[in-house]
Amino acid sequence: MEQPEPGQPSRLSRCLVTGASLAAVATLIMVAFTWPAVYAEPHGVPVGLVAAEPESTTIVAALEQVRPHEFTVRRYPDRDAAVQAIRHREVYGAVVVDGGPELLVASGASTIASQLIGALTGVLNPAGQTTADRPPVTDVVPLSPHDERGAGLSAFFFPLLLGGLKGGIFIAIGIQGTARRLLTLVVLTVIAGTAVAVVGQYAFRILSGSFPLNAAASGLTVAAIAATVIGLRNLFGLHGVGVGTVLIMLVGSPISAATLPVEFLPRPWGTIGQFFPPGASVSLIRAISYFPDAPTLPQWFVLCGWTLAGCLLALLTRNRPSARTRSTTPPSTKIA
Template sequence: MRVPTCGSGLAAASFPLTMGGMIGGIVISLLVAGAARRLAALAGFAVAAGLGLTLVLQSWFEYLQGDFWINAAAMGLSVLATASFIVGCKSLLGAKGIGVGAVITMFVANPISSATTPWQFLTEPWGQIGQFFVPGASNWLIRSLSYFPDANLAPQWWILIGWTAVGVVLTLTAHARAAAATPAPHAQRDDEPREEVSVA
């Protein structure tokens, strides 16, 4: 019977899934400059990670069940939400933003994500709160797609989309703020003396 193996496999994959999103966000924020380039890099990373993880977990280990492409979309969105948040924090806060994003993701959200136990087993209200962070929503979504595909999973999709949007907004806000702070080229005023140009 594969259900216990699949369950333990998905639980074991939850930490690498979170770490993958964090590492992707850190690398993109450090190596890619410019808001548009960072957003494009995030999109490419999400597609590659979603396909790669699903290929390994579903086609190789058979931990995931159901439709390959829906699982790939869930995997990709999960890593995108984390990476986007990290990039947004770095764009807005500078180098310390990486620490802020990492602390929120790894030390706040991950312990209350209920990756290995149902959220009802955690001390109230932390189990419920954890489902509104990326690790909790992604674990719930990916597990349910395999075992409860007919369940209403719209809240989990929207939570991950929301965290992705937060990262995008932070990135664009930081870019707009930097553009506004850049001094405009000096324009010569009418009362300033003009240089005479001699024609030989």
């Protein structure tokens, strides 16, 4: 691209193209972060059911009639089995008839899903009964008393994402040499993961559970995002920084399920989002804080996979000119 002479104003065409391009990017950002909320609706939310026949069949039919396609019912033999399923994140809650009636929810998994399941009192409360006869709602996995609405936990993930993205951009542009970039990445991962976990768990008290696991998950989230940016920068030059930013910020973040459960996002994007660093981080840190019995190996695998892929990409492309140069802008020529 032809560069303007020093002191000369940019061409009018360049101004128009740049302005239009930036407006398009701003619009794309708005669409990416707005459309999941606009089109969010529950579909296939897993919910447990403890009831004998024929009540079980009657309740399933009533759910499908009142809330068509919103729930996927999984039957359990007793209340204890339903509670264990909630703690293992197999279901968001349960309808208990045998030994009840009672509704079980887990606000630690999602306040929105808990409200949805808690509103099913009509299924267990036939017409004509008074409000006092409605079944109790038990929160099996409540949120932290310091974050009763879950707003702090939802807000926690966005700065973590920005920290990884910002760190990756600064390392990719400001540090020369692939080995030194990766060394800086290690330092960033260790310090950022520890610091973020300290603030989230001890200062704001929105995280709970194992501190070492929270620190490791936070650091690995930063590493996965930053390593992706570094690897793409080595491959494509400075354009790779833009590619990495779009991949993480505009693709992975809106479908991460940080504010809405996976089952509320348009299909299949909620499931796809769990294979990106933001989505895996959201599920992993939530599980560490509230669901220590739930399996977390898939989330660890996703974050480690992105981190290793970014580092390998950086190493394999370390001899490319784009990996060694500071800028794609040609140096200015000296005037004799």
